[in-house]
Amino acid sequence: MIFAEEWPLMTFTLLAQLSIGTFIILMLLKALMENHEAQASKALSFGFTAVGAVTLLALIFSLFHLGDPLGAPRSILNRGSSWLSREILTTGGFLVLWFIFWLLMRKGKESTALGWITAFVGLAAIFSMANIYSSSVRPAWANANTYYAFFGATFAMGAVGAVSVFALGMKGAAFSKSVTKTLTTVSYIGIASVVLPLLYFPFYLSGLKSGGVTSSASAQILTGSMGSVIFSAILMLLGAVLLVFLLKKQEQKGQHFAMNTILIALALVVIGEFMSRYLFYASGISPIIGG
Secondary structure, three states, X not given: OOOHHHHHHHHHHHHHHHHHHHXXXXXXXXXXXXXXXXXXXXXXXXXXXXXXXXXXXXXXXXXXXXXXXXXXXXXXXXXXXXXXXXXXXXXXXXXXXXXXXXXXXXXXXOOHHHHHHHHHHHHHHHHHHHHHHHOOOOOOOOOOHHHHHHHHHHHHHHHHHHHHHHHHHHOOOOOOHHHHHHHHHHHHHHHHHHHHHHHHHHHHHHHHHOOOHHHHHHHHHHHHOHHHHHHHHHHHHHHHHHHHHHHHXXXXXXXXXXXXXXXXXXXXXXXXXXXXXXXXXXXXXXXXXXX
């Protein structure tokens, strides 16, 4: 069971991964659409703007978790030895760099180099976030599954999120075949990012079962919640595959782009990741509790 104080933390990790993943995929779209038309350029601009709003919301939730929001700056002082400090520094750095990138973009002086630097800092934030958990004493977190879960969520939600905000930014305008093909290409990242953590999960669960008392207790929680594990996996896969199917259909037949279906795909992936993250926190039993 997740304690009340952990809900803001769980929400922060998911929102941060959604925003960073979306930014990275938008940068990839920007690179692949180097000679894009004016409407596509406006759609990308809308997407980058949405990233800042989600990142800011994520940081607000992180302050609720700290308990003392005014004490957040003090947490940065241990950046040399604390992954929490590095997480705060890199996530905050991502937001600051995004803001500079966004300002330049609004003024027509956008910097692609700055955009990729921002993306790199975002990846550093996810890495720091994962290290907080993988370096803990809780067996369910102190392994490679944490990296699969966090980076998988980043790119799974990022792929669907980027296509969603891009489509919203098009404001009903028709997609050219080249734009749709590019969107289809990046949407496969979403499927891969869902599948890889799922393929690793049986090895992860097997490792927990063969561990000590605490590790076995975590495995029992996951085994007892296998229905939820499977359901969350189905939701994520369904959302990622639905997006690819929709884009392929648009690319091949040139049919009207169904914005509602794109948002459904995004909702399925996000809800699936939310359920998966809940189980991640619920299985994180401390050795003190596990005996």
